[in-house]
Amino acid sequence: MTGALALVGLGPGSKQYLTLRAMEVLQACDAVVGYTAYVDLVAAWFPSETRRWVRGKLGQEYERATEAIRLAQDGLRVALVSTGDATIYGMGGPLWETLARQGWDSAAPDPPVEVVPGVTAALSANALLGAPLADDVALISLSDVVAPWSLIAERLDAAARADFVLALYNPASSRRREGIGEAQRMILKHRASSTPVALVRNALRADQQVWVTTLGEFLETEMAIDMSTVVIVGNRQTTCVGSYLVSRRVPREAAR
Amino acid sequence: MTGALALVGLGPGSKQYLTLRAMEVLQACDAVVGYTAYVDLVAAWFPSETRRWVRGKLGQEYERATEAIRLAQDGLRVALVSTGDATIYGMGGPLWETLARQGWDSAAPDPPVEVVPGVTAALSANALLGAPLADDVALISLSDVVAPWSLIAERLDAAARADFVLALYNPASSRRREGIGEAQRMILKHRASSTPVALVRNALRADQQVWVTTLGEFLETEMAIDMSTVVIVGNRQTTCVGSYLVSRRVPREAAR
Numbered sequence: 001m002t003g004a005l006a007l008v009g010l011g012p013g014s015k016q017y018l019t020l021r022a023m024e025v026l027q028a029c030d031a032v033v034g035y036t037a038y039v040d041l042v043a044a045w046f047p048s049e050t051r052r053w054v055r056g057k058l059g060q061e062y063e064r065a066t067e068a069i070r071l072a073q074d075g076l077r078v079a080l081v082s083t084g085d086a087t088i089y090g091m092g093g094p095l096w097e098t099l100a101r102q103g104w105d106s107a108a109p110d111p112p113v114e115v116v117p118g119v120t121a122a123l124s125a126n127a128l129l130g131a132p133l134a135d136d137v138a139l140i141s142l143s144d145v146v147a148p149w150s151l152i153a154e155r156l157d158a159a160a161r162a163d164f165v166l167a168l169y170n171p172a173s174s175r176r177r178e179g180i181g182e183a184q185r186m187i188l189k190h191r192a193s194s195t196p197v198a199l200v201r202n203a204l205r206a207d208q209q210v211w212v213t214t215l216g217e218f219l220e221t222e223m224a225i226d227m228s229t230v231v232i233v234g235n236r237q238t239t240c241v242g243s244y245l246v247s248r249r250v251p252r253e254a255a256r
Numbered sequence: 257m258t259g260a261l262a263l264v265g266l267g268p269g270s271k272q273y274l275t276l277r278a279m280e281v282l283q284a285c286d287a288v289v290g291y292t293a294y295v296d297l298v299a300a301w302f303p304s305e306t307r308r309w310v311r312g313k314l315g316q317e318y319e320r321a322t323e324a325i326r327l328a329q330d331g332l333r334v335a336l337v338s339t340g341d342a343t344i345y346g347m348g349g350p351l352w353e354t355l356a357r358q359g360w361d362s363a364a365p366d367p368p369v370e371v372v373p374g375v376t377a378a379l380s381a382n383a384l385l386g387a388p389l390a391d392d393v394a395l396i397s398l399s400d401v402v403a404p405w406s407l408i409a410e411r412l413d414a415a416a417r418a419d420f421v422l423a424l425y426n427p428a429s430s431r432r433r434e435g436i437g438e439a440q441r442m443i444l445k446h447r448a449s450s451t452p453v454a455l456v457r458n459a460l461r462a463d464q465q466v467w468v469t470t471l472g473e474f475l476e477t478e479m480a481i482d483m484s485t486v487v488i489v490g491n492r493q494t495t496c497v498g499s500y501l502v503s504r505r506v507p508r509e510a511a512r
Contacts, residue, residue, distance in 0.1 A: 093390030096502035106498025127371040134349030162414035242362025246352035
């Protein structure tokens with residue numbers, strides 16, 4: 001049996017931002033398992049008549065992890081894919097939780113598992129914006145499908161207070177529109193309304209969109225905020241360079 | 257004039273974790289500017305007799321940014337390189353601060369600037385560990401060369417309190433050994449001493465090293481902690497799967 005499982009981060013969703021290792025694994029594998037839209041991406045980049053394409057639904061992450069493990073145990077080289085880095089709000093959690101539940105043994109792994117890292121959405125957004133992430137950063141998902149809003153709110157407040165640059169993932173969905181407004185109100189307690197904020201949608205894909213605005217006004221572009229958007233909230237050190245942003249690390253002198 | 261400047265993230269420092277775009281830019285460029293060890297990496301991957309190799313020293317980030325801009329204004333295609341993602345504790349801040357100071361105009365850019373994102377060290381470490389970063393994450397540099405320790409401490413406390421997974425960059429240098437101990441004491445105020453902690457050094461390079469230990473005991477491996485190490489501190493949801501780690505997103509039910 002030569003089965004193996006690779007968790008592969010596809011990056012922003014353009015072939016040119018794949019890592020060489022991700023490309024190698026995707027070209028060599030026998031089966032690709034993932035959310036439909038992501039499997040379609042891989043099928044377009046690396047067409048194959050013989051490879052098995054297993055397309056899953058949103059919300060069925062644990063089913064996909066189980067299926068990927070089973071196929072690998074059956075002897076296939078399986079790529080379980082997510083966009084960005086596959087662990088940052090991707091399939092990493094469901095995969096490793098499932099392996100743990102199944103009693104997977106890291107000393108004699110069946111299947112062997114490799115994690116191939118990828119460029120997460122905050123880094124793709126940053127690349128379009130210049131360098132807003134050049135100081136300490138907090139990544140926060142606003143999705144309360146799993147986590148309770150009380151915890152998300154606590155993290156928003158703590159990170160805003162301690163002046164982290166914020167990268168907000170999953171800021172809103174078609175059903176969930178209130179969280180981003182509440183986030184704005186909470187962050188405004190700690191930062192000026194003139195603080196630079198950028199909305200980046202489908203970063204580094206053909207249909208990318210970028211808005212550079214402010215903490216006080218970014219909800220006016222609310223139509224731009226959905227599950228494909230990352231919201232970058234600058235900290236007290238973030239300034240505009242034309243249409244770009246840079247966050248300067250606080251100099252020791254300034255803090256005296 | 258065809259000059260252009262690309263800020264290129266080299267990823268962990270193995271060729272196979274470069275993005276295709278980074279590879280394309282590095283192969284096509286006329287000059288590579290960076291810290292000596294990083295320029296050496298690129299020279300080994302993509303040797304060239306004609307390309308200009310500009311090796312700089314640690315601590316001279318602004319000089320390197322200025323030189324890279326000047327060469328691009330002179331008509332060269334310049335790659336300014338850092339490992340990981342070039343903005344996360346890399347050359348992104350110095351580059352964009354220098355562009356701002358020079359009055360660089362984003363509407364008529366001279367030189368045009370492209371940022372090529374890369375796999376940052378926290379993601380490389382995560383790939384070796386399974387999925388410790390599968391919940392909200394705070395990236396914090398413990399280097400107080402620029403930022404004051406008071407701010408670093410405030411961020412450590414806030415992120416530990418609000419139960420972020422922590423990725424600590426630059427945890428110690430040959431001169432600076434106290435910060436990581438103080439960080440441990442601060443985090444212990446909010447988390448059990450049994451909390452999983454991983455030390456990952458030179459992740460995804462030939463000489464990589466991984467230690468999975470606990471918050472209470474990780475300083476016993478202090479020799480492993482230097483500028484090439486990332487320290488991943490689990491949150492209350494982080495558990496071990498054999499020698500791997502996974503952080504489960506807090507379920508809403510558990511929070512009731």
